[in-house]
Amino acid sequence: MSETPWTIERICNTLGHPALAQRFLGEINRAPAHELLTVFAKWERIAKDTVAAVERGRDLAVHDARREELPGEWIDATDKIRAEADRIRAHDAA
DSSP, X not given: OOOSOOOHHHHHHHHOSHHHHHHHHHHHHHSOGGGHHXXXXXXXXXXXXXXXXXXXXXXXXXXXXXXXXXSSOOOOXXXXXXXXXXXXXXXXXX
């Protein structure tokens, strides 16, 4: 990761979506002084996780473009997702 220090501006830019940046700014602006570092640290972690996810996605895209097997352990959750979708549909129909 970059050695550039995390700032409010950098976090906003890294979040990548105006609504998310606004949420961050709202939390920072409303935080009492004794909670500022905690709120900042929370959003710094979110921004760092976002950067890591983007980097991971780019790496996976390279492997996919080469038609290579994607690195990492992958769990097939298709059946679980279908069962959850059926449950939701049944609930909505009731």
